[in-house]
Amino acid sequence: MLSIMGILVIVTVIIAIDVPPLWRKKLKKELWAFSILLLFGTVLGLAQALKLKIPNPLDWVIAVYKPLSDMVDIWLK
Amino acid sequence: MPENGKISIRQFTILVMLVTIGDSILILPSISSSFAKQDTWISGIIGLLVGLIAVYIFSALGNLYPKLTLIQAIQKILGKWFGTLVAALFLLFPLITIVTFTREMGDFITTEMMAETPTLAIQILFTCIVIFAVRLGLEVFARTGEIFLPCIILLFLLLVIFLIPQAEFEKLLPILENGIKPVIHGSFSFIAYPFLELVVFLMIFPYINQVRLIRKGFLQGALLGGLVLIILVVISILVLGADETARTIYPSYSLARRISIGLFFERVEAMVALLWMLTIFMKSTFYFYVFNLGLAQLLKLKGYRMLTLPTGFLIIVLSPIISPNITYYNNLLAEYLPYYDVTCYLLFPVFLLVIHFIKNRFKSSPDT
Amino acid sequence: MKRMGLLLCICILLAVSVTGCWSRRELNDLAIAVGLGIDKVGDKYKVSVQVVEPSEVAGNKSSGVAPVTMYQATANSLLEALRKMTTISPRKIYIAHLRIVVISEALAREGIGDALDFMSRDPEARNDFYVVIAKDAKAIDTLKILTNLERVPAVRLFSSLDTSEKQWAPTMAVKLDKLIADLVSEGRHPVLTGLKVIGDPKIGETKKNVETILSPADLQYSGLAVFRKDKLIGWLSDEEGKAYNFINNNITSTARSVNCPKGGKVTFRVIRSDSKVKGSIRDERPRIDIEVTTEAHVAEVQCSLDLTKPETIKELEKLAERKLIDLIDTTVARVQQDYKVDIFGFGEAIRRSNPKAWKTLKKNWDHTFANIPVNVKVHYKIQQLGKVSNSFLEEMKEQKTE
Numbered sequence: 086m087l088s089i090m091g092i093l094v095i096v097t098v099i100i101a102i103d104v105p106p107l108w109r110k111k112l113k114k115e116l117w118a119f120s121i122l123l124l125f126g127t128v129l130g131l132a133q134a135l136k137l138k139i140p141n142p143l144d145w146v147i148a149v150y151k152p153l154s155d156m157v158d159i160w161l162k
Numbered sequence: 163m164p165e166n167g168k169i170s171i172r173q174f175t176i177l178v179m180l181v182t183i184g185d186s187i188l189i190l191p192s193i194s195s196s197f198a199k200q201d202t203w204i205s206g207i208i209g210l211l212v213g214l215i216a217v218y219i220f221s222a223l224g225n226l227y228p229k230l231t232l233i234q235a236i237q238k239i240l241g242k243w244f245g246t247l248v249a250a251l252f253l254l255f256p257l258i259t260i261v262t263f264t265r266e267m268g269d270f271i272t273t274e275m276m277a278e279t280p281t282l283a284i285q286i287l288f289t290c291i292v293i294f295a296v297r298l299g300l301e302v303f304a305r306t307g308e309i310f311l312p313c314i315i316l317l318f319l320l321l322v323i324f325l326i327p328q329a330e331f332e333k334l335l336p337i338l339e340n341g342i343k344p345v346i347h348g349s350f351s352f353i354a355y356p357f358l359e360l361v362v363f364l365m366i367f368p369y370i371n372q373v374r375l376i377r378k379g380f381l382q383g384a385l386l387g388g389l390v391l392i393i394l395v396v397i398s399i400l401v402l403g404a405d406e407t408a409r410t411i412y413p414s415y416s417l418a419r420r421i422s423i424g425l426f427f428e429r430v431e432a433m434v435a436l437l438w439m440l441t442i443f444m445k446s447t448f449y450f451y452v453f454n455l456g457l458a459q460l461l462k463l464k465g466y467r468m469l470t471l472p473t474g475f476l477i478i479v480l481s482p483i484i485s486p487n488i489t490y491y492n493n494l495l496a497e498y499l500p501y502y503d504v505t506c507y508l509l510f511p512v513f514l515l516v517i518h519f520i521k522n523r524f525k526s527s528p529d530t
Numbered sequence: 531m532k533r534m535g536l537l538l539c540i541c542i543l544l545a546v547s548v549t550g551c552w553s554r555r556e557l558n559d560l561a562i563a564v565g566l567g568i569d570k571v572g573d574k575y576k577v578s579v580q581v582v583e584p585s586e587v588a589g590n591k592s593s594g595v596a597p598v599t600m601y602q603a604t605a606n607s608l609l610e611a612l613r614k615m616t617t618i619s620p621r622k623i624y625i626a627h628l629r630i631v632v633i634s635e636a637l638a639r640e641g642i643g644d645a646l647d648f649m650s651r652d653p654e655a656r657n658d659f660y661v662v663i664a665k666d667a668k669a670i671d672t673l674k675i676l677t678n679l680e681r682v683p684a685v686r687l688f689s690s691l692d693t694s695e696k697q698w699a700p701t702m703a704v705k706l707d708k709l710i711a712d713l714v715s716e717g718r719h720p721v722l723t724g725l726k727v728i729g730d731p732k733i734g735e736t737k738k739n740v741e742t743i744l745s746p747a748d749l750q751y752s753g754l755a756v757f758r759k760d761k762l763i764g765w766l767s768d769e770e771g772k773a774y775n776f777i778n779n780n781i782t783s784t785a786r787s788v789n790c791p792k793g794g795k796v797t798f799r800v801i802r803s804d805s806k807v808k809g810s811i812r813d814e815r816p817r818i819d820i821e822v823t824t825e826a827h828v829a830e831v832q833c834s835l836d837l838t839k840p841e842t843i844k845e846l847e848k849l850a851e852r853k854l855i856d857l858i859d860t861t862v863a864r865v866q867q868d869y870k871v872d873i874f875g876f877g878e879a880i881r882r883s884n885p886k887a888w889k890t891l892k893k894n895w896d897h898t899f900a901n902i903p904v905n906v907k908v909h910y911k912i913q914q915l916g917k918v919s920n921s922f923l924e925e926m927k928e929q930k931t932e
Contacts, residue, residue: 099471107468115463122472130479142258143484143494150501158497161197161347277653335882405714406707419656428658 088134096127165455165466167301168371175379175386176307177448178363180314182387184445185266186356187438188414190391191398193496196408198348200334200399205348206392210385212349213357216508217384220360221377223511224367226518228376232364233456239518246460253456255506256362257473260449261480262491262499264289267442268481269488274415275432285478288446293474295447296454297467300369303447310440317437318390321414322397324421329400351496354503356391357384361507362452411492414438450474558584561621564598564629565684567669568645570637571604575645577611578602578670579623580684596737597681602670608648625652628659629688631706632669632725638755638762643713646760649706657707660691663755663762665724672725675734675749687749691723694751699784700771701751713760716892717877721774724753724765758871758896766861773861776822776854777874779805785829788849794833798826798850798912809880811887818876818904820858826850827914831921838919843912850910858906872899 100123107116132139169177194209195202227235236252237245267288268281276284295303338345363380370376394414398407401420407413418431454473458466485491565580579601586597601619605611612623631649633642649655664672673683680686695703701723712720727749733739734747754766754774766774775781781803787795802825809818828837828846836842865873877895881888891898 095475099475103468103471112464112468114461115465115468118457118461118463119468119472122469122476126472126476126479129476129483133479133482139483141483141486146258146502147494147498150498153501154497157347157350157501161343274653332882336885339881339885402707403711406711416657422658429656 089131092127092130092134096123099123165300165369167299168369169301169304169366171370171372171375171379173304173308174363174366174370174376175383176311177304177444178360178380178383179387179390180307180311180441180444181360181363181448182356182384183314183390183438183441184356184359185263185438185442186391187394187441188270188412189266189495190351190355191395191407191413192410193351193492194348194395195399195404195413196348196496198345199339199408200336200404201338201345202348202399202404202407203334203392203396204338204345205352206388206395208346208349209352209357210388210392212353213360213384213388214381216353216357217360217380218377219508219515220364220511221380223515224364224376225373226515228373229368231366231368231455231459232362233459235364236514239514239521249456249460252506252510253453253460256449256453256456257477257480258484259359260446260453261477261484263442263446263449264477264481265485265491267439267446269491270412270415273488274412275435282478282482285481288443289474289478291443292447292450293470295443296451296470300366300451303444303451307444310444314437314440317434318394321418321421321434321437322393324423324427325397325401325417327423328420329397330403331400333400333403334396350500350504352391354500354507355495356387358503358507360384361511362449364511365452365455411488450477555622555624559621560624561601561619562627563623563625564627564682565632565673565687566625566628566630567632567634567664567673568608568637569634569669570640574604574606575608575611576602576604576670577608577615578673579612579615579625580673580682581619581623582682586681594737596676598683600670600673608645609652624654626654626656628655629684630659630691631661632664632672632687633661633722634664634669635666635724635755635762637669638663638722638757641760642757642762643760646706646710646713650710655706657705659705660688660703661706661709661722662687662691662704662725662751663722665726665752665755665765667725667727667731671731672727672749675727675731675747676737676739677749678740678745683749687725690749691751695775695780696782697784699775699781700753700768702754702771702775702780715875715878717872717879717881717888717895718875719759719871719873720757721754721766721873722757723751723771724755726750726752756865756869756871756873758869763871764869766865769857770861770864773857774873776803776824776858777805777807777820777862779803781805781824786826786850786853787830788846788853790833790835791845791849792834795830796828796833796835796846797830799829800824800826801913807875807879809876809883811880811884816880816887816891816898816902818879818902819907820904821907821909822854822858823909823911824850824854825911825913828912828916831923834924834927836920836924837915847910847912850912851908854908854910855906858908859904862904862906866900866902870896870900872896876902876904 103119104116107119129139191202194205198205227238230238233249236249239245240248264285268285271284272279272281295306367376398413398417401417402410402413410416415431415435418434421430421434422428454466454469457469485494561581563579563581567578569576580598581601583595583597583599586595601615601623603611603614605614615623633645637645675683677683677686680689691701691703694701702721704720704722709720709722712718727734727747729745729747731747739745739747753768754771755762756764756766772784781800784800785797786800787797790796803822805820805822807818807820809816831837862874865871872895876899877888877892880891
């Protein structure tokens with residue numbers, strides 16, 4: 086619970102710092118980019134706070150390079 | 163244009179040097195020597211040579227479009243739609259890389275210095291500084307590098323000179339005990355982490371004020387940084403020996419712990435740790451800057467500063483996801499990430515160069 | 531501008547005051563351990579730590595209490611034992627300032643490897659303490675003896691080992707990283723210095739021990755423990771320990787005497803010694819060449835010698851060379867015959883010079899080592915005679931015969 090609160094507080098602070106100037110200058114596209122990124126981060130953060138299992142992108146990297154790495158290991162032994 | 167600053171060629175060279183040293187100073191000796199043992203210095207020399215060739219290729223690519231950043235150049239070479247897609251994919255590389263830096267920093271501090279502090283606390287503080295630096299802009303942190311450089315050189319010399327009395331040259335022998343193969347294997351990480359990751363400098367080519375000197379500065383910076391790393395590897399092996407260098411997770415820190423001059427100048431490792439904190443800070447800042455700048459250019463935004471806080475937040479959130487524990491991460495660094503770096507940071511620029519020349523051939527051939 | 535300066539000051543002050551507060555440990559929350567003893571009881575470790583009594587060590591205000599205190603606990607692992615000690619100790623045991631680790635002989639015979647992992651893994655433990663073996667005693671008993679001159683016994687053990695290695699050279703001051711390097715090396719087995727309690731340990735544990743001029747009990751380093759991998763298999767005497775140090779280029783200074791041609795003794799102060807161990811393969815058989823170059827001064831003459839003649843110096847050099855060669859030869863032969871473990875690093879020497887041959891040799895190295903021919907060469911250089919040339923003994927004798 087505490088960590089969810091923490092995430093929300095951080096998100097609020099980030100919005101409070103950056104949104105007002107963007108709003109004043111009416112930079113719509115920038116606001117969209119900002120919101121999507123922040124939303125993405127918040128969702129990931131909340132998912133972690135709730136101890137949900139999130140796929141690790143580096144597992145995919147490993148899966149892609151594993152055959153190559155194994156081959157090199159044998160070849161350069 | 164999201165970035166209006168300009169940096170001098172001197173600042174550029176220093177930046178290249180510091181980014182080359184970057185996190186490699188902490189993780190590289192252990193990874194490379196786990197393959198090459200006492201011949202890691204040969205791996206280092208191979209790494210430096212191949213690295214310089216890579217840097218030459220990068221600067222060749224950069225010089226094709228000196229007025230454009232890499233993201234813009236990709237869009238120009240590959241056309242609007244395909245180019246945008248590829249550029250978006252390319253931006254994932256600096257993102258993943260900077261998340262790994264944050265992870266490394268946290269792991270290092272909790273392993274060696276503050277065992278009971280949550281990694282997250284360190285990562286948040288570290289990312290805050292990085293965000294702060296990036297918001298101030300390229301000019302400011304280029305100058306920061308200039309200011310830090312004497313401090314970094316001094317600390318490095320301190321580390322090396324104070325350890326010379328403990329060096330045992332026998333530890334370098336026998337040379338090529340298991341043939342050249344393990345040495346080549348060890349040089350993979352030596353090529354990938356310091357040098358190939360330099361490709362992101364293509365993002366700031368338009369902001370350097372003397373275009374003619376870029377290639378020279380780029381090569382010089384990489385050479386200096388590479389020499390620092392080779393010296394570090396040699397001193398690790400001379401002092402710790404190949405076995406211990408490979409067994410220790412952070413050999414540079416173990417080295418600093420060894421410093422003991424006349425029983426009064428000792429326990430200075432925390433001071434020497436400042437050395438790699440500074441270089442990791444510079445590398446992370448630069449990558450973070452590149453990521454934000456690239457994203458802003460891709461989306462054609464008016465600036466990149468408003469992106470820094472959400473992306474910084476994203477990085478902190480991602481860092482526990484990408485590595486469940488340190489064994490997973492070290493295994494990743496030793497076995498898989500070098501190939502990933504080769505694909506993204508070497509093959510990809512070469513691919514761009516080839517496409518460029520093919521396009522030009524087709525364009526110019528009807529004229530002749 | 532002024533505002534900026536003020537802001538900067540505040541920032542710096544804040545930065546200074548908020549650093550490192552997370553896992554901070556105040557000095558008065560820590561029990562600073564300087565000595566650590568490891569024994570084995572059944573299949574559990576009995577760990578004893580010597581902790582500094584801060585009020586006793588600081589300044590001159592000693593109130594007559596022992597300068598150190600000891601905690602002990604028995605548990606499955608070292609960390610468990612150290613943490614278990616908090617049930618006795620008011621403070622957390624802090625091991626970053628360890629000076630000495632004593633391992634009991636009984637445990638060493640079973641193997642020290644398991645006990646060492648904690649030391650190399652724990653971020654608090656540093657690499658600057660020495661590891662020794664308690665000879666014929668429990669580790670805990672060696673840490674109970676009160677000592678004079680250095681009030682903290684662990685510090686005394688540390689300095690004593692350091693000094694004896696540099697001045698007399700029968701001991702090896704081995705730090706953890708060197709020990710681990712030897713343990714994992716295929717071409718070298720480790721040695722550690724032995725520590726024994728001399729005199730009456732019962733009195734040694736009481737304050738009486740430091741009240742008299744001649745302490746009834748004391749701690750003495752004695753001999754080198756020979757290991758096969760991490761298991762203790764035997765001991766070398768002090769003299770053999772010296773030979774070990776001569777071979778391994780670990781002599782800073784020592785004293786050695788030889789018999790004069792006409793009876794009596796001459797003693798040399800060795801001031802410098804340099805040795806090279808070379809491994810080579812000749813006729814498909816490995817061999818070892820040891821070359822020792824030693825510089826010495828004449829320190830004590832107890833016989834009739836004319837030191838003003840260059841021939842005498844030559845002759846003395848020959849005698850000293852002969853004696854050192856004998857010492858090294860017999861020591862190597864004894865280790866080859868009795869222990870059959872390569873503590874001298876001959877395997878390393880072969881590996882360095884001929885890595886290809888080493889690949890096949892290493893499989894059966896200890897067996898090969900036991901039969902390897904060792905050729906010792908010594909160059910003894912006598913350089914100075916001290917403050918006088920010929921001994922007054924010479925003149926004394928001449929007067930007698932007149």
